[in-house]
Amino acid sequence: MPNVESFQLDHTKVKAPYVRLAGSERHRLGSVLQKYDLRFLQPNQNAIPTAALHTLEHLLAFGLREELEGVIDISPMGCRTGFYLVIWDEHQPAEVAAALTRVLQRVINATEVPAVTPLACGNYRDHSLFSAQEYARLVLEAGISDDPFRRT
Numbered sequence: 623m624p625n626v627e628s629f630q631l632d633h634t635k636v637k638a639p640y641v642r643l644a645g646s647e648r649h650r651l652g653s654v655l656q657k658y659d660l661r662f663l664q665p666n667q668n669a670i671p672t673a674a675l676h677t678l679e680h681l682l683a684f685g686l687r688e689e690l691e692g693v694i695d696i697s698p699m700g701c702r703t704g705f706y707l708v709i710w711d712e713h714q715p716a717e718v719a720a721a722l723t724r725v726l727q728r729v730i731n732a733t734e735v736p737a738v739t740p741l742a743c744g745n746y747r748d749h750s751l752f753s754a755q756e757y758a759r760l761v762l763e764a765g766i767s768d769d770p771f772r773r774t
């Protein structure tokens with residue numbers, strides 16, 4: 623069986639919301655890629671409805687690229703409790719947590735969702751800015767930790 627890092631994580635021990643460096647890969651020529659978990663909700667206790675998750679995906683796609691250099695991809699987790707971030711170079715969890723906090727603060731004040739057209743999106747009818755803002759508020763009120771286990 624292949625080793626999938628995220629299936630090794632004990633999902634009962636983490637305390638959301640948090641960002642977690644799930645892995646770093648160094649290419650033989652020296653480039654580094656990082657994968658981060660951006661966990662919004664406590665695993666196995668709740669899940670973001672798809673319309674809110676989809677709207678957050680659109681807003682994070684623009685917002686995190688404004689905040690962080692080298693963003694390759696932001697994708698929703700299948701369990702709907704957060705997102706994966708793939709990014710070039712080495713970033714610190716605290717830097718990612720601060721960037722995500724600033725993006726979610728802007729989500730709360732957003733008045734429209736970018737790229738909601740049949741040309742730009744694969745399911746443009748399935749969006750909810752209202753719901754996305756409610757979940758952004760929940761996450762911000764709880765505070766985004768850079769330690770998934772909140773040891774400090």
Ligand SMILES: [Zn+2]
Pocket residue numbers: 676680742743744745746
């Ligand atoms: Zn879309």
